[in-house]
Amino acid sequence: MTIPRDHPRYRSLVARESLASCCREGIVSLEGLAAHGRGEAFDYLLGERTTESALLAERTAAAFLLCARNPVISVNGNTAALAAGEIRDLQEATGAKVEVNLFHRTEERIEKIRRLLEDNGVRVLEGEAQRLLALSHDRAYCLVEGIFSADVILVPLEDGDRCQVLAGMGKTVITIDLNPLSRTARAATLTIVDELTRALPNITRFSHSLRQEESLELIAVHDNAVLLKEALGEMRRRLGDALD
Ligand code: PTJ
Numbered sequence: 001m002t003i004p005r006d007h008p009r010y011r012s013l014v015a016r017e018s019l020a021s022c023c024r025e026g027i028v029s030l031e032g033l034a035a036h037g038r039g040e041a042f043d044y045l046l047g048e049r050t051t052e053s054a055l056l057a058e059r060t061a062a063a064f065l066l067c068a069r070n071p072v073i074s075v076n077g078n079t080a081a082l083a084a085g086e087i088r089d090l091q092e093a094t095g096a097k098v099e100v101n102l103f104h105r106t107e108e109r110i111e112k113i114r115r116l117l118e119d120n121g122v123r124v125l126e127g128e129a130q131r132l133l134a135l136s137h138d139r140a141y142c143l144v145e146g147i148f149s150a151d152v153i154l155v156p157l158e159d160g161d162r163c164q165v166l167a168g169m170g171k172t173v174i175t176i177d178l179n180p181l182s183r184t185a186r187a188a189t190l191t192i193v194d195e196l197t198r199a200l201p202n203i204t205r206f207s208h209s210l211r212q213e214e215s216l217e218l219i220a221v222h223d224n225a226v227l228l229k230e231a232l233g234e235m236r237r238r239l240g241d242a243l244d
Contacts, residue, residue, distance in 0.1 A: 062206035
């Protein structure tokens with residue numbers, strides 16, 4: 001289907017089309033389509049734009065990644081379908097490793113996602129995944145030299161259980177999640193309440209410009225509870241305006 005460029009919902013329709021076609025190819029799970037719909041609903045409440053507090057979270061994410069010893073970006077089906085090029089740019093800017101890690105894990109899906117990422121210039125970590133995290137589902141599988149030994153890990157569109165386990169292992173967990181009420185948003189060290197394809201280029205841009213002292217300062221003062229409150233406040237303000 002050709003989506004007309006002048007359609008008022010062009011960006012949203014292109015994202016849906018890309019997810020639907022990646023779902024047909026077996027890259028995105030059916031559950032991933034449902035997860036995207038939930039994200040869209042929260043994005044409506046945000047006004048489909050990056051708020052001031054999200055921008056601060058994105059700067060802070062860049063700071064954490066730049067100061068990390070072993071930063072890792074964990075990529076699932078939705079992230080690969082929506083933002084393979086943006087992941088490549090962030091990897092180039094920060095030197096982070098990229099590991100494919102799935103909730104609905106099959107070797108076939110992992111292979112397809114790896115191929116999509118590599119076709120877009122991402123260097124994907126290789127190796128034999130092992131059951132290393134204290135989780136009863138397949139997100140327990142990860143690579144020793146990747147997620148398991150990472151000190152800072154970016155997990156966009158994450159599920160709450162793994163986020164809690166990773167944080168419990170003492171890792172800095174950064175997530176991108178449009179739902180500020182989700183368990184992931186609450187368990188992460190830093191939550192970016194913004195849409196994935198808006199958030200990633202901002203983190204990349206900040207990664208190119210932040211200096212060491214600024215990064216250390218951002219890390220020292222960051223407060224996830226305040227960022228979440230501001231995101232919810234923004235949604236409440238917009239709802240209030242609509243009701244007036
Ligand atoms: O590819 P897999 O098998 O690893 O599965 C991936 C999904 C996304 C299905 C899996 O991780 C999952 O079930 O995630 P959840 O628990 O539904 O959480 C996804 C969160 O991401 C939800 O809170 C959504 O609101 C949010 N979200 C969805 N799309 C976007 C988003 N946040 C930012 N940008 C988006 N485009």
